[in-house]
Amino acid sequence: MRVILVGFGAVGQSFAELVDQEARKLELDYGLRPKIVGIVDHHGAAISPEGIDIKKALASKRSMKTLEGLGAGAYHPGKSALEVIKELECEVVVESTPTELKKGEPGLSHLKTAMKEGRNVICVNKGPLAIAMPALIELAHHNQVMFKFSGTVGGGTPVLDFAKKCLEGSKIRSISGILNGTSNFILSKMSAEGVAMKDALAEAQKLGYAEADPTYDIGGFDTACKLVITSNYVLGTSMSIKDVDITGITGVTKKDMDVAKGKGNVVKLIGRVEKGASVSPLEIPVTHPLNVSGTFNAISFDTYPAGEITLVGKGAGGKETASSIIRDLIEIRRTFAR
Ligand SMILES: NC(=O)c1ccc[n+]([C@@H]2O[C@H](COP(=O)([O-])OP(=O)(O)OC[C@H]3O[C@@H](n4cnc5c(N)ncnc54)[C@H](OP(=O)(O)O)[C@@H]3O)[C@@H](O)[C@H]2O)c1
Numbered sequence: 001m002r003v004i005l006v007g008f009g010a011v012g013q014s015f016a017e018l019v020d021q022e023a024r025k026l027e028l029d030y031g032l033r034p035k036i037v038g039i040v041d042h043h044g045a046a047i048s049p050e051g052i053d054i055k056k057a058l059a060s061k062r063s064m065k066t067l068e069g070l071g072a073g074a075y076h077p078g079k080s081a082l083e084v085i086k087e088l089e090c091e092v093v094v095e096s097t098p099t100e101l102k103k104g105e106p107g108l109s110h111l112k113t114a115m116k117e118g119r120n121v122i123c124v125n126k127g128p129l130a131i132a133m134p135a136l137i138e139l140a141h142h143n144q145v146m147f148k149f150s151g152t153v154g155g156g157t158p159v160l161d162f163a164k165k166c167l168e169g170s171k172i173r174s175i176s177g178i179l180n181g182t183s184n185f186i187l188s189k190m191s192a193e194g195v196a197m198k199d200a201l202a203e204a205q206k207l208g209y210a211e212a213d214p215t216y217d218i219g220g221f222d223t224a225c226k227l228v229i230t231s232n233y234v235l236g237t238s239m240s241i242k243d244v245d246i247t248g249i250t251g252v253t254k255k256d257m258d259v260a261k262g263k264g265n266v267v268k269l270i271g272r273v274e275k276g277a278s279v280s281p282l283e284i285p286v287t288h289p290l291n292v293s294g295t296f297n298a299i300s301f302d303t304y305p306a307g308e309i310t311l312v313g314k315g316a317g318g319k320e321t322a323s324s325i326i327r328d329l330i331e332i333r334r335t336f337a338r
Helices: 010-021 023-030 054-064 081-087 107-116 126-142 159-166 181-193 197-206 221-235 254-262 318-337
Strands: 002-006 035-040 044-047 075-077 092-095 120-123 171-178 244-246 265-273 277-285 296-304 307-314
Touching: 002 010, 002 081, 010 023, 010 035, 010 054, 010 318, 023 318, 035 054, 035 081, 044 081, 081 107, 092 107, 092 318, 107 120, 107 126, 120 126, 120 318, 126 221, 159 221, 159 296, 171 221, 181 197, 181 254, 181 265, 181 296, 221 244, 221 265, 221 277, 254 265
Parallel strands: 002 035, 002 092, 092 120, 244 277
Antiparallel strands: 035 044, 044 075, 171 265, 171 296, 265 277, 296 307
16 A cells, blocks of 8 residues: 655654554555655655655654655755645655644645545644545545545544544433543643743743643633534534634633632543533543543543443554554555455
């Protein structure tokens, strides 16, 4: 299975590393032989129809920040992902460029072009889905390609496939979740140690859990993206991020935490879909299954007749998210093999 990898950051590199390290197991257990024939980052592209030397690509990216180390034969500075997707034969395009929520670019164009070229697509980038998920699903259907995006919600925790496949036959009445590890780390720290928001945020930044500009996480936008993707995939809605009522955690104070504590509650950033979709800080009982601490994610499905079912796991991380790409590749392989 020939793969073009677009985006070679934390997730892209972890994916390449997994393909390299797990090659034997993937072939023995799943008949899967992924061959990365193209890697594109912001600077240019590496191309090798025989398969890129992954160890060399990783070493080059880590030491030089580009793929230049692969040599003049393979490295094409300035070559764009769109050019590579159009010119290079492959079965699967993996999209792992940064999430952008105004137009969903550059990911949206990468996905559309790949689908129009008849490539199956695996996307970990939430931007294109938060903005244009129904249109992308239709485009994939029209071009008869598979469109997988397991890593967009829950990182390596299989939230989407769990809900879609394991809850078959149950009615899902509502979905509530703690879907952003950064916000959860900050709120957990404020609650446990009585520190102010700005100190908890500074600690999250120091530990690498929060970006220098934390708006996307603490403003509730990341949670909203994941809610849109989950609702559309699991409940069959046709939402975009514009349909979500979003309040982040920036207004949460130490006093709010103390008041909640007095009632046996904690304050959490909850994404919820029932009749409408919303993201906001809410009080939940300390005994509630969604009360996970640190950077963990949790998602509860209120189902009939089975009742509430909650899934907990690491919601992010390069390796964890790369494992979701492997899951998607296995599913694509299985579908082809049928
Ligand atoms: N990290 C996680 O735990 C996690 C979990 C779930 C989902 N995600 C999503 O996965 C995506 C990737 O995350 P990440 O952590 O790997 O991000 P990252 O480390 O910032 O990597 C992004 C990569 O995209 C490349 N890129 C940027 N613009 C590009 C363009 N126009 N064409 C080609 N490549 C381009 C960058 O190139 P340069 O290296 O040259 O700058 C970089 O290699 C994001 O959308 C993120 O939201 C991440």
